[in-house]
Amino acid sequence: MSLLLNGIGISRGVAIGRVHRYDYTAPDIRRHTLAVEAIEPEIKRFCAALETAAAELRALKTRIPEDSSSEVGAFIDTHLLMLEDHLLSRVPVEHIRAQHCNAEWALKLQHDELIATFDAMADPYLRTRRDDVSHVVDRILRLLQHDAERPPAAPPRTSIVVAEDLSPSDVVALQHARIGGLVTEYGGPLSHTAILARSLGIPAVMGTHAAGRLLHDTERVIIDGEAGLVLADADEALTRRFRQKLRAQRARNERLRSMRTLPTVTADGADVTLQANIELDTDLNAVRQAGEIGVGLYRTEFLFIGRRDPPDEEEQYKIYRRAVRGLKGQVLTIRTLDLGGDKLSDAVDIGEQTPNPAMGLRAIRLSLREPALFVPQLRAILRASSHGPVRLMLPMLTDLSELHRALELIAEQREALSSEGRHYDPSMPIGAMIEVPAAALIAEDFARRLDFLSIGTNDLIQYTLAIDRTDDAVNDLYDPLHPAVLKLVRLTLDGADKAGIPVAMCGEMAGDPAYTRLLLGLGLREFSVPPNRHAEIKYVITRSDVRIISARAAQLCTLPNRQERLQALAELNRGLDELLL
Numbered sequence: 108m109s110l111l112l113n114g115i116g117i118s119r120g121v122a123i124g125r126v127h128r129y130d131y132t133a134p135d136i137r138r139h140t141l142a143v144e145a146i147e148p149e150i151k152r153f154c155a156a157l158e159t160a161a162a163e164l165r166a167l168k169t170r171i172p173e174d175s176s177s178e179v180g181a182f183i184d185t186h187l188l189m190l191e192d193h194l195l196s197r198v199p200v201e202h203i204r205a206q207h208c209n210a211e212w213a214l215k216l217q218h219d220e221l222i223a224t225f226d227a228m229a230d231p232y233l234r235t236r237r238d239d240v241s242h243v244v245d246r247i248l249r250l251l252q253h254d255a256e257r258p259p260a261a262p263p264r265t266s267i268v269v270a271e272d273l274s275p276s277d278v279v280a281l282q283h284a285r286i287g288g289l290v291t292e293y294g295g296p297l298s299h300t301a302i303l304a305r306s307l308g309i310p311a312v313m314g315t316h317a318a319g320r321l322l323h324d325t326e327r328v329i330i331d332g333e334a335g336l337v338l339a340d341a342d343e344a345l346t347r348r349f350r351q352k353l354r355a356q357r358a359r360n361e362r363l364r365s366m367r368t369l370p371t372v373t374a375d376g377a378d379v380t381l382q383a384n385i386e387l388d389t390d391l392n393a394v395r396q397a398g399e400i401g402v403g404l405y406r407t408e409f410l411f412i413g414r415r416d417p418p419d420e421e422e423q424y425k426i427y428r429r430a431v432r433g434l435k436g437q438v439l440t441i442r443t444l445d446l447g448g449d450k451l452s453d454a455v456d457i458g459e460q461t462p463n464p465a466m467g468l469r470a471i472r473l474s475l476r477e478p479a480l481f482v483p484q485l486r487a488i489l490r491a492s493s494h495g496p497v498r499l500m501l502p503m504l505t506d507l508s509e510l511h512r513a514l515e516l517i518a519e520q521r522e523a524l525s526s527e528g529r530h531y532d533p534s535m536p537i538g539a540m541i542e543v544p545a546a547a548l549i550a551e552d553f554a555r556r557l558d559f560l561s562i563g564t565n566d567l568i569q570y571t572l573a574i575d576r577t578d579d580a581v582n583d584l585y586d587p588l589h590p591a592v593l594k595l596v597r598l599t600l601d602g603a604d605k606a607g608i609p610v611a612m613c614g615e616m617a618g619d620p621a622y623t624r625l626l627l628g629l630g631l632r633e634f635s636v637p638p639n640r641h642a643e644i645k646y647v648i649t650r651s652d653v654r655i656i657s658a659r660a661a662q663l664c665t666l667p668n669r670q671e672r673l674q675a676l677a678e679l680n681r682g683l684d685e686l687l688l
């Protein structure tokens with residue numbers, strides 16, 4: 108009889124392998140009272156553990172695969188920052204001194220206090236930070252308890268790692284060991300560990316609460332990271348079925364890899380531009396792996412996040428220049444700062460207690476309000492444009508007056524740079540994101556004053572359907588196929604067409620192969636997507652005939668019922684089943 112465990116499908120893919128139970132011994136923490144002369148040595152022991160933890164994390168960072176997204180390194184940086192924070196580095200020392208207790212106990216006291224504070228917070232983003240605190244504390248505890256001398260055995264290649272919970276840095280280490288898949292008892296789809304498993308392409312199932320009790324070391328299991336299934340003791344027929352799925356998955360990956368050097372042209376010969384979205388200039392490695400492509404969205408706010416002072420003009424200029432040079436003649440579209448909403452930085456004060464951050468002082472609104480922040484960025488981008496093709500893109504425009512003001516500031520900085528004898532490309536294209544319904548409704552007016560547009564569907568859907576993109580409770584209502592969303596996408600495409608300028612899409616919708624044919628059918632010819640989605644999107648493009656899909660795509664937009672639209676989408680995607688498994 109086979110055993111079936113249900114969990115949450117976190118990261119697509121089937122894996123078959125032997126169970127490797129990972130780190131199942133939770134540290135047993137007891138209080139010891141120390142003699143006065145033992146206090147200073149105890150503090151030294153604690154500080155040494157902190158240092159080793161930081162050294163381990165830094166070493167781990169060097170083992171991140173080149174083509175991983177910048178998120179991977181960012182998680183490790185977050186943990187490094189936490190290790191340095193006085194709440195974890197100083198407060199336990201104060202506890203050791205005041206309470207004459209051992210370091211483990213002092214750390215546990217502080218951990219419990221921090222967790223209670225996080226638990227009292229409603230914000231889902233901050234709650235994910237709570238897990239980060241626990242992961243960092245676990246790392247220090249392991250070191251304090253001498254596990255450094257007996258680190259958990261590295262799992263064998265292709266094994267299925269079963270753990271109670273894993274930290275993002277555990278995932279990096281496990282990927283290095285080339286495991287086959289992951290099963291955890293806790294964790295959800297939005298946790299950093301989950302995001303990381305997806306970005307590293309490790310099949311994963313989370314939230315299988317009984318896994319630790321029911322799965323034994325070295326027994327053979329099958330996991331399906333899409334359906335959220337873990338199967339033990341599967342019979343012959345079932346195993347054969349999953350082996351087949353695994354073979355299809357390998358063939359699919361192979362086919363996708365071979366797409367890298369092919370041109371991006373539809374089956375009936377229409378040229379399509381495929382570009383990449385990046386968050387940090389280190390993502391350029393992944394862009395280069397995807398082929399010779401440009402960048403359609405560089406989210407520069409990540410340069411400001413995780414630091415206490417904003418980067419000045421010179422620092423930004425050097426970063427942008429490095430990125431332009433790294434692209435070797437391919438275009439770099441630099442989006443000006445989009446801070447605010449769910450992206451906050453200690454370096455920029457947006458004001459305490461914004462009642463509704465997504466609708467508050469965000470993106471271009473903040474930049475226009477704070478010229479001291481905006482002007483250095485404009486100057487840095489202009490200067491970088493003298494080193495290769497650069498486009499400047501403004502986020503979240505709503506009203507033409509915002510565009511006029513931004514264009515004025517850009518013109519002023521051009522003049523200032525000229526009078527200082529600095530170089531820039533005088534014809535650097537300037538474009539804007541269409542991500543607010545108001546902007547989509549008057550897209551043609553924006554288009555007549557700009558060189559290009561790019562549709563940001565993440566926000567366009569959020570603002571059109573009044574669904575907070577960070578709120579799990581309304582996630583299921585987030586519908587890219589909503590007729591109102593599709594109408595706004597079409598209006599933007601029409602507006603750009605009438606003004607004779609190109610229009611791209613850089614929101615998540617552009618990177619989901621399920622929507623590629625629909626978007627091609629509606630007339631989109633430029634897609635900007637995360638580098639690891641390139642092959643899939645290109646695959647669909649090369650297998651689409653625009654002459655056939657245009658009428659069907661237009662028809663889909665008129666269907667009032669969601670079920671009917673999904674059905675029409677499935678019909679539009681017929682023949683792609685092996686890709687959209």
Ligand code: PEP
Binds near residue numbers: 542563566615
């Ligand atoms: C968007 O809104 O679709 C977009 C690409 O911008 P961001 O996700 O950075 O808000």
Ligand code: MG
Binds near residue numbers: 542563565566
């Ligand atoms: Mg946006």
